[in-house]
Amino acid sequence: MTNTAPATPASTLPTQYDPAAVEVALYQRWMQAGYFRADEQRVLSGERTPFSIVLPPPNVTGNLHVGHALDHTLMDILVRWHRMSGDEVLWLPGMDHAGIATQTVVERQLAVDGKTRHDFGRDLFVQKVWDWKHESGGAILGQMRRLGDSVDWDRERFTLDDGLSGAVQTIFKKLYDQGLIYRAKRIINWCPGCQTALSDIEVDHSDDAGELVSVRYDGDGFSIVVATTRVETMLGDTAIAVHPDDQRYAHLVGKTVTLPLVGREIPIVADDHVDPEFGTGAVKVTPAHDPNDFEIAARHDLPAIDVLTPDARITGTGTIFDGMDRFEARVAVKSALAAEGRVVAEQIPYVHSVGHCSRSDDVVEPRLSLQWFVKVGPLAEAAGDAVRDGRTRIHPPEMAARYFDWVDNMHDWTISRQLWWGHRIPVWYSPDGEMRCVGPDEQPPGEGWTQDEDVLDTWFSSALWPFSTMGWPQQTDTLRAFYPTSVLVTGYDILFFWVARMMMMGLYAMDGVQPFHVVALHGLVRDERGRKMSKSRGNVVDPLAWIDTYGADAVRFTLARGANPGADQAIAEDWVRGAKSFCSKLFNATRFALLNGAAVPDAPVDPAGCSAADRWILDRLDAVVAETTSLLADFQFAKAAEGLYHFAWDEFCDWYVELAKAPLQAGGQDADRTRAVLGTVLDALLKLLHPFVPFVTESLWTQLTGGETLVTAPWPGSTGRQPDPAAAAEVADIMRLVTEIRRFRADQGVAAGRRVPARIDAAQVAPGSARAAQSVVDQARALGRLSVADDGFAATAALPVPLSFGTVTVHIDTSVAIDVTAERARLERDLLAARKELAQTAGKLDNAAFLAKAPEKVVTGIRERHAAATSDVQRLAARLAELGGLAGGDGAPDRRGTPDGSA
RNA sequence: GGGCGCGUAGCUCAGCGGGAGAGCACCCGGCUUACACCCGGGCGGUCGGCGGUUCGAACCCGUCCGCGCCCACCA
Numbered sequence: 013m014t015n016t017a018p019a020t021p022a023s024t025l026p027t028q029y030d031p032a033a034v035e036v037a038l039y040q041r042w043m044q045a046g047y048f049r050a051d052e053q054r055v056l057s058g059e060r061t062p063f064s065i066v067l068p069p070p071n072v073t074g075n076l077h078v079g080h081a082l083d084h085t086l087m088d089i090l091v092r093w094h095r096m097s098g099d100e101v102l103w104l105p106g107m108d109h110a111g112i113a114t115q116t117v118v119e120r121q122l123a124v125d126g127k128t129r130h131d132f133g134r135d136l137f138v139q140k141v142w143d144w145k146h147e148s149g150g151a152i153l154g155q156m157r158r159l160g161d162s163v164d165w166d167r168e169r170f171t172l173d174d175g176l177s178g179a180v181q182t183i184f185k186k187l188y189d190q191g192l193i194y195r196a197k198r199i200i201n202w203c204p205g206c207q208t209a210l211s212d213i214e215v216d217h218s219d220d221a222g223e224l225v226s227v228r229y230d231g232d233g234f235s236i237v238v239a240t241t242r243v244e245t246m247l248g249d250t251a252i253a254v255h256p257d258d259q260r261y262a263h264l265v266g267k268t269v270t271l272p273l274v275g276r277e278i279p280i281v282a283d284d285h286v287d288p289e290f291g292t293g294a295v296k297v298t299p300a301h302d303p304n305d306f307e308i309a310a311r312h313d314l315p316a317i318d319v320l321t322p323d324a325r326i327t328g329t330g331t332i333f334d335g336m337d338r339f340e341a342r343v344a345v346k347s348a349l350a351a352e353g354r355v356v357a358e359q360i361p362y363v364h365s366v367g368h369c370s371r372s373d374d375v376v377e378p379r380l381s382l383q384w385f386v387k388v389g390p391l392a393e394a395a396g397d398a399v400r401d402g403r404t405r406i407h408p409p410e411m412a413a414r415y416f417d418w419v420d421n422m423h424d425w426t427i428s429r430q431l432w433w434g435h436r437i438p439v440w441y442s443p444d445g446e447m448r449c450v451g452p453d454e455q456p457p458g459e460g461w462t463q464d465e466d467v468l469d470t471w472f473s474s475a476l477w478p479f480s481t482m483g484w485p486q487q488t489d490t491l492r493a494f495y496p497t498s499v500l501v502t503g504y505d506i507l508f509f510w511v512a513r514m515m516m517m518g519l520y521a522m523d524g525v526q527p528f529h530v531v532a533l534h535g536l537v538r539d540e541r542g543r544k545m546s547k548s549r550g551n552v553v554d555p556l557a558w559i560d561t562y563g564a565d566a567v568r569f570t571l572a573r574g575a576n577p578g579a580d581q582a583i584a585e586d587w588v589r590g591a592k593s594f595c596s597k598l599f600n601a602t603r604f605a606l607l608n609g610a611a612v613p614d615a616p617v618d619p620a621g622c623s624a625a626d627r628w629i630l631d632r633l634d635a636v637v638a639e640t641t642s643l644l645a646d647f648q649f650a651k652a653a654e655g656l657y658h659f660a661w662d663e664f665c666d667w668y669v670e671l672a673k674a675p676l677q678a679g680g681q682d683a684d685r686t687r688a689v690l691g692t693v694l695d696a697l698l699k700l701l702h703p704f705v706p707f708v709t710e711s712l713w714t715q716l717t718g719g720e721t722l723v724t725a726p727w728p729g730s731t732g733r734q735p736d737p738a739a740a741a742e743v744a745d746i747m748r749l750v751t752e753i754r755r756f757r758a759d760q761g762v763a764a765g766r767r768v769p770a771r772i773d774a775a776q777v778a779p780g781s782a783r784a785a786q787s788v789v790d791q792a793r794a795l796g797r798l799s800v801a802d803d804g805f806a807a808t809a810a811l812p813v814p815l816s817f818g819t820v821t822v823h824i825d826t827s828v829a830i831d832v833t834a835e836r837a838r839l840e841r842d843l844l845a846a847r848k849e850l851a852q853t854a855g856k857l858d859n860a861a862f863l864a865k866a867p868e869k870v871v872t873g874i875r876e877r878h879a880a881a882t883s884d885v886q887r888l889a890a891r892l893a894e895l896g897g898l899a900g901g902d903g904a905p906d907r908r909g910t911p912d913g914s915a
Numbered sequence: 916g917g918g919c920g921c922g923u924a925g926c927u928c929a930g931c932g933g934g935a936g937a938g939c940a941c942c943c944g945g946c947u948u949a950c951a952c953c954c955g956g957g958c959g960g961u962c963g964g965c966g967g968u969u970c971g972a973a974c975c976c977g978u979c980c981g982c983g984c985c986c987a988c989c990a
Contacts, residue, residue, distance in 0.1 A: 027949075224990085238990080239990065241990070242990080253990095287990085290990070291990070296990075297990095302988080304988050305988095307988080365989065414985065417917090417919090417985080418985090421986080423988095504985090505985085508985085508986085542983090576929080582928080584939085586939060589939095590939070592952065593952040593953085596953090603950075604950080605949080606949090607949065608949090654929080654938090657937095751955095754955055754956065755956065755957090758943080758955065759956080853934090856933095856970085856971085861971090863970085865971090866933070866970070874934085
């Protein structure tokens with residue numbers, strides 16, 4: 013009936029699970045065995061269904077933080093589940109070259125020796141970055157192994173490797189040739205610290221304290237006051253603007269004023285953009301340093317005067333401010349204006365949104381600059397349509413609104429960066445200004461031509477990741493087998509950053525085929541009080557430290573158990589400790605099973621020969637298999653984990669394993685059957701849990717079954733068996749009875765035994781008595797499982813609990829007085845609850861409208877509850893009467909408050 | 916300024932139209948032959964406030980209060 017013997021003798025098993033002892037070795041074994049490798053041919057031949065995920069590539073400079081840990085855990089759960097379900101699984105790993113971040117790391121190293129990248133020149137510097145990458149980059153890959161990510165390492169990619177660079181160049185040229193990439197002088201976000209352009213998403217806005225300064229500009233016989241937070245930029249003013257309908261200024265439109273400190277004559281123009289309600293209703297126009305002003309200037313044909321250097325110093329104004337830093341100049345210009353008596357209004361403190369570089373935190377400067385852009389209009393529209401028409405499903409669906417908000421309002425994307433580390437823009441210029449875009453298979457133009465100095469935004473190559481990693485632009489088997497990918501798992505925080513861009517590029521490059529079938533969004537990981545983690549707050553957790561202490565399984569299970577779709581989760585060390593305990597629980601349950609000779613039977617257990625407990629747990633197992641499978645299909649990781657946790661701990665360990673002890677002890681057929689059921693349930697349970705906690709389950713399952721690995725073991729399916737409600741009812745009765753016995757023992761201070769086949773002997777009942785025992789007896793009688801043999805004064809109440817494996821007898825000494833007070837208190841409380849229930853159900857059943865309109869099963873439920881409450885009230889009241897009546901007269905609690913009604 | 920979401924036990928969160936739940940914390944009792952990383956028992960909630968719909972509302976609608984997030988060219 014049983015198969016292979018356990019790999020390790022059960023008796024040698026320690027009593028505690030030690031993750032450190034197994035995790036690293038198991039991962040090694042998995043990798044060597046090649047379980048994580050994908051095979052295109054099995055998909056192309058129709059043998060298997062594909063399931064593919066491309067790992068959002070972490071930065072080459074990065075370490076595994078708790079956000080990655082969540083991301084990766086959820087992906088690994090899906091991937092392992094599908095692999096066990098018989099799909100051909102590809103989980104493709106890799107890293108991002110992370111332009112600014114990586115270049116900064118190396119520049120910082122050079123700075124130690126007082127050098128800059130310019131001391132080495134472009135080629136040598138880039139070589140140094142590669143050297144750094146080979147020596148120190150990619151620490152996160154080892155950390156992914158610790159976590160247990162079952163990625164196909166043979167396919168690891170890097171956004172800057174040859175293949176991906178070719179893909180970048182290919183798509184750049186395609187976009188360029190179709191006019192979807194262009195070069196223009198525009199106001200862009202400029203980081204004076206990094207000295208490069210930034211895209212909108214690389215700018216973080218924060219509400220900073222500023223000062224609104226009102227300055228008087230004089231014209232011929234009139235003056236006009238403007239308000240500004242950036243008084244230093246007035247040096248580059250080329251106009252004053254007012255609203256066309258503003259009667260206060262209508263007569264001034266067309267006249268000129270003299271720009272203070274500079275002396276330039278500038279016109280007053282009328283423009284709709286001006287808000288007459290704000291400030292004085294007049295605004296200074298500085299086209300080179302403000303995007304709005306740039307627009308105004310375009311409408312009125314005004315010049316743009318750039319007064320800032322790349323590192324944000326004043327330049328070219330011919331004033332004493334030239335050479336000053338922008339913030340220094342802000343003070344100096346204001347002083348100079350004040351000295352001329354031009355600062356007219358109070359200096360109003362003003363909080364406004366200021367952009368900061370997401371990398372260096374420098375205040376971003378809107379700057380007029382010649383850059384490359386992607387014309388996102390048609391691409392974004394396609395990206396929106398793919399979700400609108402269901403080619404890509406966003407989960408949970410509420411999040412789609414944010415996606416549309418983004419793709420429907422996207423600005424053209426600034427893709428050039430003034431860096432050296434990255435994909436160099438494949439455009440060449442001839443001496444007479446001609447431009448030529450060079451494809452990957454073309455030779456660069458000859459003598460005299462020079463290549464654009466800039467590199468592409470890192471996100472440009474990341475956006476191609478779902479197909480560039482599969483060999484595009486070649487039509488590879490990998491693409492044919494695994495594109496579109498099955499699902500993208502990511503935090504909602506980068507829905508716009510990355511998802512929208514991958515959608516745009518995927519649809520564009522792959523002729524309308526979307527990069528993912530589903531985008532599954534999870535929330536952010538927060539600290540135990542639900543606060544955002546931040547270095548300054550000191551509440552950032554290191555998942556690797558927790559993995560070291562509690563094991564990767566514990567960290568994974570904690571994260572999965574908190575991962576409700578799209579919702580943030582709090583995490584604390586206590587949670588992880590609890591998850592570790594769960595792993596130990598599994599370990600010990602398996603240990604128990606092995607110690608008792610449990611094994612997986614060759615043929616399914618026949619319920620016909622089973623006890624009620626056996627049939628119940630097998631039915632529950634069936635239900636849990638179905639639940640877990642459907643929850644995973646719906647990305648309900650938290651609920652799936654929670655369901656397994658409760659099944660494993662509360663049902664299997666706390667009840668079935670306890671109930672199994674008697675038949676195991678009894679030996680014979682009962683024991684054989686119980687061993688088979690234990691084996692059957694554990695086998696399936698470990699399989700179901702494997703995606704969540706791969707290490708402990710693998711370690712236990714191989715010992716239990718002697719099997720090779722869970723990684724590729726088949727996912728449990730339905731037995732197709734009809735559940736047995738009689739068995740469930742019988743076990744429910746046993747649970748109620750046992751619980752009542754335990755409660756009695758606790759109340760009466762009777763030494764407790766852990767085992768469910770409870771035994772109360774006369775000698776054990778210290779203050780026990782017949783009436784206390786009656787509580788147990790009544791419960792048993794109510795369940796129809798009691799026969800009392802009264803043998804006189806020291807009567808013995810024998811409770812034969814007819815578990816299918818035998819009868820348990822509870823002996824109760826009726827000769828000793830019980831603790832009447834405690835007993836009565838409980839009875840009163842129970843009676844009160846029963847009466848409340850009675851009144852409630854009676855009210856419902858008296859309600860004609862309810863009876864007429866409520867569904868049948870609801871009414872039946874109420875009737876049952878009413879009947880139960882009726883008998884409870886009678887029984888409890890009778891017993892209470894035996895004990896000397898009610899303490900409070902009618903059993904109502906004393907609810908008097910203070911006279912004034914306060915608590 | 917626009918959009919989304921959240922307020923349920925001390926904490927973190929499920930439940931989203933028919934008997935208020937879990938984990939942790941807390942209290943009491945137990946080294947019971949798988950497990951003290953354990954076992955048993957218990958305490959604990961006007962489900963943010965107020966209206967409405969309904970036979971019935973934590974759940975649907977309205978409104979108010981309090982939080983959070985995202986987007987936006989808020990001089």
